[in-house]
Amino acid sequence: MKYYNFSAGPSMLPEExxxxxxxxxxxxxxxxxxxxxxxxxxxxYEEINDExxxxxxxxxxxxxxYYVLFVQGGASTQFEAxxxxxxxxxxxxxxxxxxxxxxxxxxxxKYGDIVCAASSKDKNYTYxxxxxxxxxxxxxxxxxxxxxxxxxxxxxxEFPKVDNLVxxxxxxxxxxxxxxxxxxxxxxxxxxxxxxxGMTLVIVKKDAINNPMPICPTMLKYxxxxxxxxxxxxxxxxxxxMAMLTFRWLKKLGGVSAIQEINERKAEKLYDFIxxxxxxxxxxxKKDRSLMNVPFVTPTKELxxxxxxxxxxxxxxxxxxHRLVGGMRASIYNAMxxxxxxxxxxxxxxxxxxxx
Amino acid sequence: MKYYNFSAGPSMLPEExxxxxxxxxxxxxxxxxxxxxxxxxxxxYEEINDExxxxxxxxxxxxxxYYVLFVQGGASTQFEAxxxxxxxxxxxxxxxxxxxxxxxxxxxxKYGDIVCAASSKDKNYTYxxxxxxxxxxxxxxxxxxxxxxxxxxxxxxEFPKVDNLVxxxxxxxxxxxxxxxxxxxxxxxxxxxxxxxGMTLVIVKKDAINNPMPICPTMLKYxxxxxxxxxxxxxxxxxxxMAMLTFRWLKKLGGVSAIQEINERKAEKLYDFIxxxxxxxxxxxKKDRSLMNVPFVTPTKELxxxxxxxxxxxxxxxxxxHRLVGGMRASIYNAMxxxxxxxxxxxxxxxxxxxx
Numbered sequence: 201m202k203y204y205n206f207s208a209g210p211s212m213l214p215e216e217x218x219x220x221x222x223x224x225x226x227x228x229x230x231x232x233x234x235x236x237x238x239x240x241x242x243x244x245y246e247e248i249n250d251e252x253x254x255x256x257x258x259x260x261x262x263x264x265x266y267y268v269l270f271v272q273g274g275a276s277t278q279f280e281a282x283x284x285x286x287x288x289x290x291x292x293x294x295x296x297x298x299x300x301x302x303x304x305x306x307x308x309x310k311y312g313d314i315v316c317a318a319s320s321k322d323k324n325y326t327y328x329x330x331x332x333x334x335x336x337x338x339x340x341x342x343x344x345x346x347x348x349x350x351x352x353x354x355x356x357x358e359f360p361k362v363d364n365l366v367x368x369x370x371x372x373x374x375x376x377x378x379x380x381x382x383x384x385x386x387x388x389x390x391x392x393x394x395x396x397x398g399m400t401l402v403i404v405k406k407d408a409i410n411n412p413m414p415i416c417p418t419m420l421k422y423x424x425x426x427x428x429x430x431x432x433x434x435x436x437x438x439x440x441x442m443a444m445l446t447f448r449w450l451k452k453l454g455g456v457s458a459i460q461e462i463n464e465r466k467a468e469k470l471y472d473f474i475x476x477x478x479x480x481x482x483x484x485x486k487k488d489r490s491l492m493n494v495p496f497v498t499p500t501k502e503l504x505x506x507x508x509x510x511x512x513x514x515x516x517x518x519x520x521x522h523r524l525v526g527g528m529r530a531s532i533y534n535a536m537x538x539x540x541x542x543x544x545x546x547x548x549x550x551x552x553x554x555x556x
Numbered sequence: 557m558k559y560y561n562f563s564a565g566p567s568m569l570p571e572e573x574x575x576x577x578x579x580x581x582x583x584x585x586x587x588x589x590x591x592x593x594x595x596x597x598x599x600x601y602e603e604i605n606d607e608x609x610x611x612x613x614x615x616x617x618x619x620x621x622y623y624v625l626f627v628q629g630g631a632s633t634q635f636e637a638x639x640x641x642x643x644x645x646x647x648x649x650x651x652x653x654x655x656x657x658x659x660x661x662x663x664x665x666k667y668g669d670i671v672c673a674a675s676s677k678d679k680n681y682t683y684x685x686x687x688x689x690x691x692x693x694x695x696x697x698x699x700x701x702x703x704x705x706x707x708x709x710x711x712x713x714e715f716p717k718v719d720n721l722v723x724x725x726x727x728x729x730x731x732x733x734x735x736x737x738x739x740x741x742x743x744x745x746x747x748x749x750x751x752x753x754g755m756t757l758v759i760v761k762k763d764a765i766n767n768p769m770p771i772c773p774t775m776l777k778y779x780x781x782x783x784x785x786x787x788x789x790x791x792x793x794x795x796x797x798m799a800m801l802t803f804r805w806l807k808k809l810g811g812v813s814a815i816q817e818i819n820e821r822k823a824e825k826l827y828d829f830i831x832x833x834x835x836x837x838x839x840x841x842k843k844d845r846s847l848m849n850v851p852f853v854t855p856t857k858e859l860x861x862x863x864x865x866x867x868x869x870x871x872x873x874x875x876x877x878h879r880l881v882g883g884m885r886a887s888i889y890n891a892m893x894x895x896x897x898x899x900x901x902x903x904x905x906x907x908x909x910x911x912x
Binding site: 209211234274420 | 557559561563564565566567568569574575577578581582583587588589590592593594595596598628629630631632633635636640663666745747751752753754755770771773774775776788789790791792793794795798871873874
């Protein structure tokens with residue numbers, strides 16, 4: 201059976217990257233070592249680290265005025281690293297558009313004068329607040345947003361026009377073209393569009409990292425890894441290696457603009473099918489729908505459970521929705537091939553007919 | 557050519573664990589997913605997480621009064637997590653026996669009244685201070701030691717007899733039998749005796765984690781991961797999976813007491829050879845010699861460089877010593893087979909004859 205894994209993260213990785221990692225697993229490039237056994241100071245690993253950074257820069261068109269860092273601890277650690285590094289005046293505004301946005305906001309409150317400038321909680325986070333109506337305070341260190349909301353299936357299609365924008369792009373990084381110059385800092389857990397769990401990508405303006413709070417742990421300071429080219433201590437070598445393989449795959453495919461076209465086609469197909477169906481509903485405001493995470497429900501919980509079970513038996517895996525939303529969620533990240541979405545739609549169609 | 561990798565970390569992993577990971581890499585147990593693609597909330601991964609924890613408990617004979625946690629960020633992050641979680645009275649004493657011990661001490665100073673109770677810096681860390689002569693202060697939260705000093709090749713053969721002992725056992729965990737009940741907290745980066753880089757093992761007394769400092773980031777609080785069974789956020793799934801495979805291998809081999817016997821034999825052979833040679837020297841106090849890391853030098857830097865180069869050409873990899881010590885270092889962790897040490901000694905013998 202052909203399997204498609206719709207997990208929200210960790211999630212599918214490109215077939216090519218997996219095959220390459222498997223093939224080289226016992227002996228990397230004739231080194232006599234597996235990548236998992238290699239000193240992070242040896243030439244083979246330094247090449248991997250350098251190539252991974254270079255590919256991020258190329259794929260996202262990042263200038264020399266930004267650091268590209270590979271760190272540990274997931275986006276959850278960045279919820280704290282961001283205020284600990286960027287609060288200088290001690291003030292920041294957050295837009296709360298979901299569970300993780302709210303967590304980021306709550307963690308920041310511990311370290312400064314933090315305000316929720318806008319929220320979409322009133323409608324269970326099914327939309328992105330109208331940016332024309334959001335007022336940010338004067339004299340703040342940064343504005344924080346969550347670019348794509350994995351659980352609720354929303355995304356920003358434009359960004360707040362502010363000087364110091366910080367964005368958690370964990371579930372949409374490299375899924376569509378963005379102008380990095382509009383951001384002071386971008387962070388993303390790897391386990392959706394980048395690679396295996398265990399690595400977090402941070403892209404940060406060089407001039408923004410010079411004033412961490414005195415209580416900031418050394419390992420959470422961006423300057424620590426910036427000075428060491430992400431090799432201050434032993435990095436999560438295998439995660440970074442597989443990220444490099446994924447970046448190579450994306451580059452070969454034509455880069456972010458090419459995958460954006462595919463992603464838009466995948467999402468449009470799925471939303472169109474849902475909107476035209478009488479069984480399935482997606483309750484997200486159309487203009488704010490995520491390209492990556494598509495939540496949907498049937499009329500009853502029983503039918504939802506039946507759908508998830510039968511889909512799984514047909515090779516369509518991990519479709520159960522998050523408990524905060526219920527129903528189903530199809531995460532269709534970069535590595536989900538278009539055939540996977542086609543297979544899902546075909547199954548949904550069949551299930552609809554059988555369960556009218 | 558048969559390769560043996562003497563890297564100080566990341567380092568060799570058991571052949572059996574690597575073969576198993578490679579074999580299952582594309583499809584774990586018929587799930588249709590690679591371990592690197594699996595949701596950390598799915599049943600397969602929860603089984604991995606549970607088995608890994610159970611094996612640590614079994615191998616190290618750990619009681620229910622301790623948490624066993626898998627976290628991220630390496631031992632370097634623990635240098636900060638330890639004081640941030642354990643400083644209640646605000647005072648702790650450190651023994652500084654090397655580079656990492658000193659880093660741990662320096663990080664702790666930021667958070668409390670920290671004293672260096674003893675140091676072996678006077679002789680470039682070639683010995684462990686006499687514990688009978690070390691005086692700790694009254695009313696301290698803990699004493700911190702580094703059980704094995706990777707760079708300098710020393711180890712504690714007995715531990716300070718104090719109530720709240722904290723130990724960095726990164727480079728000796730599971731290499732010899734210890735009584736966990738003597739410790740309040742043990743931490744160890746995985747990339748030496750446990751598995752790939754990216755995961756850190758923490759073993760901590762349950763009643764010790766209830767008073768983190770208010771400034772402690774949520775992700776650095778032990779209680780965060782303790783309450784969530786190490787699944788608060790996405791864990792480094794592949795690292796924990798390979799750690800589980802390594803634990804399985806160790807259990808099959810007969811557990812820690814069995815590997816201790818092998819480790820003692822490996823180390824004894826190598827030290828005996830060095831002590832009886834006219835070319836090589838190890839300057840560590842004999843009673844404090846590490847079972848895991850064996851530094852040695854020839855009379856000249858030129859000969860050291862020649863040794864490292866020719867050894868590498870003969871499949872004996874990563875033998876260059878740390879820059880703070882120079883010369884060579886053979887790291888002979890659990891996964892280094894006895895044949896690897898035999899091959900090293902055979903090469904050293906040949907090199908000695910050729911370079912008299």
